Amino acid sequence: MSDQTQDVHANQNDAVSLNDATLHYLDVIYRLTATGTEVANTTEIAENVGVSASGASVMLRRLAERGWVQLTRYKGATLTPMGKRVALRTVRRHRLLELFLHEVMKFEWHEVDTHAHALETSITEAFEDRMDELLNHPIRCPHGHLIPAKDGSLPIVKDVRLVDQCVGTAGILRLVDTDNSDWLKYLGDQGLKPGVNLKLKEVAPYGGPITIETQQHTHNLGRSLAELMFVEVVA
Amino acid sequence: MSDQTQDVHANQNDAVSLNDATLHYLDVIYRLTATGTEVANTTEIAENVGVSASGASVMLRRLAERGWVQLTRYKGATLTPMGKRVALRTVRRHRLLELFLHEVMKFEWHEVDTHAHALETSITEAFEDRMDELLNHPIRCPHGHLIPAKDGSLPIVKDVRLVDQCVGTAGILRLVDTDNSDWLKYLGDQGLKPGVNLKLKEVAPYGGPITIETQQHTHNLGRSLAELMFVEVVA
DNA sequence: GGTATAGTTTGACTGCGATCAACAATTTAT
DNA sequence: ATAAATTGTTGATCGCAGTCAAACTATACC
DSSP, X not given: OOSSOHHHHHHHHOTTSSOHHHHHHHHHHHHHHHSSOSOBOHHHXXXXXXXXXXXXXXXXXXXXXXXXXXXXXXXXXXXXXXXXXXXXXXXXXXXXXXXXXXXXXXXXXXXXXXXXXXXTTTOXXXXXXXXXXXXTSOSBOTTOOBOOOTXXXXXXXXXXXXXXXXXXXXXXXXXXXXXXXXXXXXXXXXTOOTTOEEEEEEEOTTTOOEEEEOSSOEEEEOHHHHTTEEEEEOO | OOSSOHHHHHHHHOTTSSOHHHHHHHHHHHHHHHSSOSOBOHHXXXXXXXXXXXXXXXXXXXXXXXXXXXXXXXXXXXXXXXXXXXXXXXXXXXXXXHHHHHHTSOOOTTTHHHHHHHHTTTOOHHHHXXXXXHTTSOXXXXXXXXXXXXXXXXXXXXXXXXXXXXXXXXXXXXXXXOOOHHHXXXXXXXXXXXXXXXXXXXXXXXXXXXXXXXXXXXXXXXXXXXXXXEEEEEO
């Protein structure tokens, strides 16, 4: 309780009044650790934030000192529960923004990530809430990623990896798990966006292409693209 | 052409890639000098930016070194033509955002300034353009301020100060020149927003109140509020 | 098990935008 | 015209987030 206690306390509760850099790092670490991988390593983080590895290293120490991340030297970083709350708030804003940009501002689904990124740390809470209302409390962004609630909770869904299904499975495309603009544009142009009904027709062995069928077309997709797709199986 | 030439050149053309602080100062100086007053003085600027006078003084020197402002020591600052271009771009974004927040996001007219301020330095150019399209290339923000074009030009209008008109003059309210949320709320609640038809009924002498008449009501306004209002006179 | 290599951290330093305290210039009042 | 009050600038210093070069693990290979 010496002299620089003030903003630590302010921050504890509202995930909002943190600076851009902090929010950006926490967001990156969240995304890197959300997918199975237990810890995010320095180089990965540095690349995703867009700074040198040494820069990231320094910043990670700061974030650890402030209680946002759990750091094991020479190993990697994870978010503390507090850090995760903050990150989820940024993720919420990002995904709400993506949907807003798509639905209201009529941007293409492969463009929204960039613009959402520019805005995610600047919008006011009222703006966040207003988007949520306007969009009717949505659950997913245009790519199908889940939108966390303000308390950090995530909706429960039945997404499964398309490439893990057996041939003949039918389902609804729910998520295309990438923010790579080119891939999104390609898939979008083929009509492969969340909501579309599809059936798995063929899976070539040894990482080969897969064949899927929609109402209109049959598509042949390379494995790396196919691996981005998650579906809800329908009986 | 030594070693730190890069961003000076980048900035010269696109008013966009400047940091928040610079944009904020230029915006403030623009607003302070737009209304007749030839130069903006340090204290005024400091107050409007929200920093100490000494902080503003230092920053002003930096802005002068970089060619955005014309500085006369102990006198005050004005924008250079280059600085004015940049400022007008921020003003454009701010006012487009205000209208967007009002029309699309359904914020009240007294709320939009705050939220627009949070966003004005972060939006992408595409977002700016999209707002402009969506709103049909508007000319005024919700309070009636003019929206500069991307080249910095301002539409030509016939706004005149209400308090300078003689009793009996009828006109359309075009501009309420303040961003004070309380005053705006008060006037808005009375229906005194741009677009409304009104007639000047009485002007009390010695800075006393004025009386105006609209379709529905007769309003008595203190001089300071009345002075915010600009009208287009109709014959 | 010792060494090359990839990944990580440290140290010295930079730029930016602030602060406060002290000082200087300008303006106003007597 | 000088003193007092106001306004503006400077100097020292801070915190933040970055850089590069050098030093330091951790691990994988032979």
